[in-house]
Amino acid sequence: MLIEERLKELHEKIKRKVPKGITVASVEFEGPELVIYTDDPKSFADQDDLIKILARELRKRIVVRPTILEDPERAVTAIKEVVGDNAGITDIFFEQDTGEVLIEAEKPGVVIGKNGATLRDITKEIGWTPKVVRTPPIESSTVKQVRQYLRAAHQERKELLRRIGRRIHRDVIAKDQWIRVTTLGCCREVGRAAFLLSTPESRILIDCGENPGNSTSTPYLYVPEIHPLTQLDAVVLTHAHLDHCAYIPLLYKYGYTGPVYSTPPTRDLAAMLQLDYLDVMNKEGNTIPYSSNEVKEYIKHSIVINYGCVTDIAPDIKLTFHNAGHILGSAIAHFHIGDGLYNVAFTGDIHYGKSRLFNAATNHFPRLEALLMESTYGGAGDMQPPRAEAEEKLYSIISDVIGRGGKVIIPAFSVGRSQEVMLAIEEGIRLEKLPKMKVYLDGMIKEATAIHTTYPEYLNSDLRNLIFKEGLNPFLSDCFEQVDSPDKREKVITGDPCVVITTSGMLNGGPVMEYLRSLGSDERCALVFVGYQADGTLGRRIQKGWREIPIGNRETLVINLECFTVDGFSGHSDRRQLMNFVSHMQPKPEKIFTIHGEESKTLDLASSIYKKYHIQTMAPMNLETYRLV
């Protein structure tokens, strides 16, 4: 059936279901949603469960929007008039995609009003559906820029969402029935994640990241399986780390025009890290593979979905994100394929254990036949100590080094490890387990932290309570200080004993290099690894004991400072957690593919899971294709 006819049919069906007196002006596919435009949004909302009933019957995600929305600029004025100055409104953001207006205020209660009275007044005035959130305690320039950009591009984005929506809801026509996974990277290696999930009907790319050991090596994007890129239905991004997202903008340079699905924090973090990646590449004299224009294209084409929300992304594929416990917004991507035919999930990176920031990764799904799971610490001996033990060890190293007048350099991913370590050190100082001292943050760490506070619903409830109920935001502690200029960095280097948390986490570029150049030969100082160091990175070399390391331009890095590895802060599950993740899965999948790990670890994990749980396992190689059905 032509899509126009389908929309017409849906329009008729909906009109028949909706009580008299409520208009259904038009219906339209916009991205994964079916949007009902009405002149009577309030009456629509008053009908209990009407939207739910329609959604169930039409098997679509349904959104109701007023036909007439006030012009955003005039709406801002109207909102401010209705609310008054008392609320401390800091931002008003019009979600053009959803017809919602996000009001950020220091006192959300004032915007809501008694029993929601003020909110209702706003709705009457402007048509937009207001949503109120507390102003994030740290302002993120990334979030601001992303919002500004989406505001500016909203007309283009509307057309784009309609185009995507019509593509998603096209008829299923294929006679064959098969499901395949093609490995374009990330097999028997860490990072360079890229998997193609394909059916006769659709093609989905999951992640598109860099190789941390060689940032210019993309996934195998030149093989025919993924071409033409215009035939891809969707890109699904599990989380914002560069080994999963670095090359997504490149897809737009090469002709991709479809959507990228992720959680909201993943979109913002990914954009931030991609721009930083370009910056670092540039500073190191590398040719950049794409420009900030392609990052903008990515943002323009991004569609965000929260955990647990089942979403059509192709005529025969539904996507649901589940918490992965790894970093802010990190998700396990679950695909329901065909009408009950098959279910496959990609873990991305998972932490199956509660951390200071997040809950443990989800391992319960409505249905699941196949799982592609990470194996970073999948080797038989890859045990991590408990978090408390790790923190004690870190405290002891810091106390020693500060005590002898040295500085502690902690290289960390700006997203994830940094925040965990910040929270541990802040508590250490607050509870006087550590001496009073400055903790400098260099690189994108502060900005990343700001993004964390913009999405409190993605943090675990303990931390959320601490920040919002007890009013104690550890990220705002005055022990933290941002390094925001070369001058400042110089002062830190020559100044008092302190801790520096800085990027990049595996020492492949970034400000950490400046600290190593200046302090690498200082025996009083210490370098503390708290995260995984991939093969081929400078971090791995130093860990292995290299002490004089050529780093290009005839420069040699001398390492005299003391080097430590503090295991236990990882955002990855250790071997025991990986096995437990499988052991407690509901339901048990029929097949598990072990990926995202060094060769020996993927093989070891695959064989251990098979032996212990009698699940068929496979450690694929890159560039292979496996049938699931």
Add this chain to the structure above:
Amino acid sequence: MLIEERLKELHEKIKRKVPKGITVASVEFEGPELVIYTDDPKSFADQDDLIKILARELRKRIVVRPTILEDPERAVTAIKEVVGDNAGITDIFFEQDTGEVLIEAEKPGVVIGKNGATLRDITKEIGWTPKVVRTPPIESSTVKQVRQYLRAAHQERKELLRRIGRRIHRDVIAKDQWIRVTTLGCCREVGRAAFLLSTPESRILIDCGENPGNSTSTPYLYVPEIHPLTQLDAVVLTHAHLDHCAYIPLLYKYGYTGPVYSTPPTRDLAAMLQLDYLDVMNKEGNTIPYSSNEVKEYIKHSIVINYGCVTDIAPDIKLTFHNAGHILGSAIAHFHIGDGLYNVAFTGDIHYGKSRLFNAATNHFPRLEALLMESTYGGAGDMQPPRAEAEEKLYSIISDVIGRGGKVIIPAFSVGRSQEVMLAIEEGIRLEKLPKMKVYLDGMIKEATAIHTTYPEYLNSDLRNLIFKEGLNPFLSDCFEQVDSPDKREKVITGDPCVVITTSGMLNGGPVMEYLRSLGSDERCALVFVGYQADGTLGRRIQKGWREIPIGNRETLVINLECFTVDGFSGHSDRRQLMNFVSHMQPKPEKIFTIHGEESKTLDLASSIYKKYHIQTMAPMNLETYRLV
């Protein structure tokens, strides 16, 4: 390096190697060969081993051709004048690709002359290198047509070979190193053969056949792995059966413009069967997937290679055909990839045992790491009786049925089974193990037999001796009679007891249907299966015991005649032969993929080979991709 520069360099090198006084007018890549054009072909030929030395040093297949060749029409006149009428010349065919002229004569000795004197005279007159063969005892219209067509298209073909040659000899540029096999059909099923062998540099398609159970179902040609077809370097055809070659012409319809490599008899047999396939499709009211124009394209693009001849088909791939023992010209395709990197062979269909027509399949290779082997009779119980036993059984059935006044219908592939059965029955009658009677041949069987006698070097030496030395050509026995019209068929049906060998072999269309319509209900008659009946074919259904079978157009076939299956005539290896093929292989491959067999048989064979010979095995599914390196 640009190809022009390379040719220039080669030209210089060759000029330095060639003795003074012999001109090297130009060098050119034509298909897989490097052609040296000279004004002095005879002086060139007089230099012992010069061509061999050049070939070894330049690592190319080298052909020397005179700059000036007499115009074919005038050359024909010249040849006839030199030879005279005595020789009984029946055909003169100019091999434009090689500069050879093939003279078919009833008395080859006369064309050769005393000590080759006449041949030398011919060379002097026309420039072309003469080759003399005995006129085939049965004239093949297919061979005649193919030759005529190649003659007409020779100018176009010359350009095409140059284009292909330049493509084959392009520079190797890829940095990555991998070898993959993608299964586009023929996995866990019989037929529909199609495999893609790819490296970062090249892509080769091996076979492209129909599904015998459903002749409209092509291999999975719609998946991206094989596109664009213009990027394919070569198609390699193992043998002429339709489940391996039916859809090769379709590739030209879809935009392929490259070569198809096969042995010479495979080219002619394939063209014959493709045209017959179109004819059968048409008669049964099916839409034909391509027309005879695409068959012509196929012939125009075909490059023939004999067994054992190592041939460059891509910058990093060399192909060698080896005898497969299955049908005339059937080959195991051996690929040598990279400079000593890896070797993989595709068996096509193999018979590892001597038959009346062929020697047993080859299983010795210079090097071999991976093998994709057929598994038609790969199940644990798939034993075939010895050929002598099978013949006794066939004789006994025929004697009984003829004795009771019935007719024996033997459906058989026109190529392979028919000739085996013909030879057995002819001997039976000759040695009076069978009563004197007519053996009617319907369908393409006679034409296929003619092609066999055109390529005697592809038959085993016993049969060759019988025909050419002892002067007893069993194919010419007067027991055989061709059915060449509906009238004649009607006469056979209503006539005396007899044997009818007729196509198609699995009863999916063809003249056999007419015999079944008329004689199916006659209890005195018998239907004797001598070949494999694939799932989904009418043959398989009757074998399973179906006795009233709807065959479309509201027609129902009634089967009252006696049905027999005589195992032991198969052109496939039985289980024991497959295991022996592996057991006696030299060298032993590291990996074996079992393909071209029903699911249970490929799995059973894979697990048996693994258990018995400790070779890693795999029974892939369709649409998968495996890394070899």
